[in-house]
Structures are given as structure tokens and as C-alpha cells.
Amino acid sequence: MTGTEFRAGFVSFVGRPNVGKSTLTNALVGEKVAITSSKPQTTRRAIRGIVHQPTGQLVVVDTPGMHRPRTLLGERLNSVVQDTLADVDVIGFCVPAGERIGPGDKYINEQLDSFPRAKKVAIVTKIDAAPRPTVAEQLQAVSELRDWDAIIPISSLEGIQLDILARELIALMPVSAPLYPADAVTDEGLEARVAELIREAVLEGVQDELPHSIAVTVDDMVEREDSELMDIYANLFVERDSQKGIIIGHGGERLAEVGARARKQIEALLGRRVYLSLRVKVAKDWQRDPKQLGRLGF
Numbered sequence: 001m002t003g004t005e006f007r008a009g010f011v012s013f014v015g016r017p018n019v020g021k022s023t024l025t026n027a028l029v030g031e032k033v034a035i036t037s038s039k040p041q042t043t044r045r046a047i048r049g050i051v052h053q054p055t056g057q058l059v060v061v062d063t064p065g066m067h068r069p070r071t072l073l074g075e076r077l078n079s080v081v082q083d084t085l086a087d088v089d090v091i092g093f094c095v096p097a098g099e100r101i102g103p104g105d106k107y108i109n110e111q112l113d114s115f116p117r118a119k120k121v122a123i124v125t126k127i128d129a130a131p132r133p134t135v136a137e138q139l140q141a142v143s144e145l146r147d148w149d150a151i152i153p154i155s156s157l158e159g160i161q162l163d164i165l166a167r168e169l170i171a172l173m174p175v176s177a178p179l180y181p182a183d184a185v186t187d188e189g190l191e192a193r194v195a196e197l198i199r200e201a202v203l204e205g206v207q208d209e210l211p212h213s214i215a216v217t218v219d220d221m222v223e224r225e226d227s228e229l230m231d232i233y234a235n236l237f238v239e240r241d242s243q244k245g246i247i248i249g250h251g252g253e254r255l256a257e258v259g260a261r262a263r264k265q266i267e268a269l270l271g272r273r274v275y276l277s278l279r280v281k282v283a284k285d286w287q288r289d290p291k292q293l294g295r296l297g298f
């Protein structure tokens, strides 16, 4: 085998909530595909971003944070993670440079033993936010967790070592023809991406207990005749009446802000002007109800 053969395969980034997995996916792919938020556990779906390089192709499968399940939604999320990881060629285990390795990281690291097929790479994230000696200590601590195929320190925000990470990941992929056409960025449907952008806009500036109670569905996306406008009809589900009030705000002010924020992102994604109709609905305890979970796409 020579080093010049084209390689392609699947990689998934795992790690505690908030360690920077979505931001890394976006930085590698170079276009906004996974939502990011300063609130933990905002990723719910396996979203694929595709990284194209002359030497190969990386299909990034973004998984929700692994954690011990507390609700039915939590269990479903974990089973998504299990199914995803059983299939990938490389697992990238993310830990932030500035936080000591704790029980959560160790738990996830131990879970990786269940996926012997995948090569395992440790990614020390957010190195821009930690002093150099701390980064060095973290690299040492991570190296003691297991025998990694590679250990790579990066910063997604500052774009440090992302090219090296991409190259290393591609080198670990099997020799293969490209899996996707060269212009593909993600295979997730447009409606799902629009729904994620709306959810991201809602999550900005809400109270801590709310994020897990919010789900978004897009009912319809309709191109207007004789106008470049696209009409988008979306529903925003919360679990309780009291949450409905919080989302809508005084005189609908908060909802209007959310709509404006989401619309800007959606227009950037679609490259056209958008009319966004957002309706807030209550789906009581949807996280614990299998029927409602199904309806909301989980």
C-alpha cells in the first residue's frame, strides 16, 4: 500500500457535553451544519458533515453527548450514540485542555472499549483557552487513558491544528473511493437543518431548565410564485404551559426576537429571503412519551 491512495470513511467525535464537538465539526467542514450552544447537550441527531481533501474524504457523524440516561429522551440519545459508533472507522475522543479529566471522561473512555473496530484518536480541544503548561499536562493525562492511534491538540475557534487533525484522521481511514460527491457538505435534509437553526435561536438566552424541553418541527417550506421569498412554517414545542409564556415573552417580544435571529441564519443557509411563521405549542411531557418522541422525529 502506498501513502498516495485515496482514503474515505466515517469519524465520530465523542465526549462530555460542551467539550466542543459541534464546533469542531463545523470548523472542519467549513460550513454551519451542527448547531452549537453554550448550553450542554444541544445536539440530538447524528448530523453528517463531509470534509473534502485531496488525499481523502471524512464523513463526520456528530453524536449527542454520552451521559447516563435519566429520561426516555436520554435513553434514545444514548442508543443513537451506540448505533453510530458501531459503524464508524475512527472515534475522536474530545476533552478540553483546561478541565481536568474527571469521572465523566473516564466513563466515556471506558465505553470506547465496546467499539474495537474503530481506531481511537484523542483530541484535546480549546487549547486557545488554556496556558501552554496546562495543555502539556492534559496531553500527558490523556495519553495515560489508553493506547491512542493519535493524540492531537486543537482549537476550533482559532483554527489551530485543524488541518493536521484532518490529515491524521484521513490517514487512519480505509482506502476507498470517495463516499460522497465533491460538492456535498451534509446529507441531512434541508428541513432538518432549518429546524436545528430555529432551535439554536430559541436556545440563545433561555433559562437552564428549558433547553431539553424544546423541540422544533418544520411543517412546510413553500416557494412563493412571482417572488424570491420562501415561506417556512415551523412549530416550536415545549412541555408545559408555563414554558410557552417564557418562550413567547411580553407581548410576543421574545418570540419575535427568536424569529428574527433564526430567519437571518436560514436566509444565509438558503441564499434567499424567508418569511418565517413560528407557532409555539405545548406537547405535555414529550420527552417521556414514546408516541410524541416519534412524532417529533426522535
Ligand SMILES: Nc1nc2c(ncn2[C@@H]2O[C@H](COP(=O)(O)OP(=O)(O)OP(=O)(O)O)[C@@H](O)[C@H]2O)c(=O)[nH]1
Pocket (backbone or CB within 6 Å): 015, 016, 017, 018, 019, 020, 021, 022, 023, 024, 035, 036, 037, 038, 039, 040, 041, 042, 043, 064, 065, 125, 126, 127, 128, 129, 154, 155, 156, 157, 158
Ligand atoms: N475557547 C474555545 N471555546 C470553544 C472551542 N470550541 C468550542 N468552544 C465553545 O465551547 C462551547 C460548547 O461547544 P459545542 O461545540 O456546542 O460543544 P459540544 O461538545 O458539541 O456540546 P453538546 O452538543 O452539548 O454535546 C461553546 O460555547 C463553544 O463556543 C475552542 O476551540 N475554543
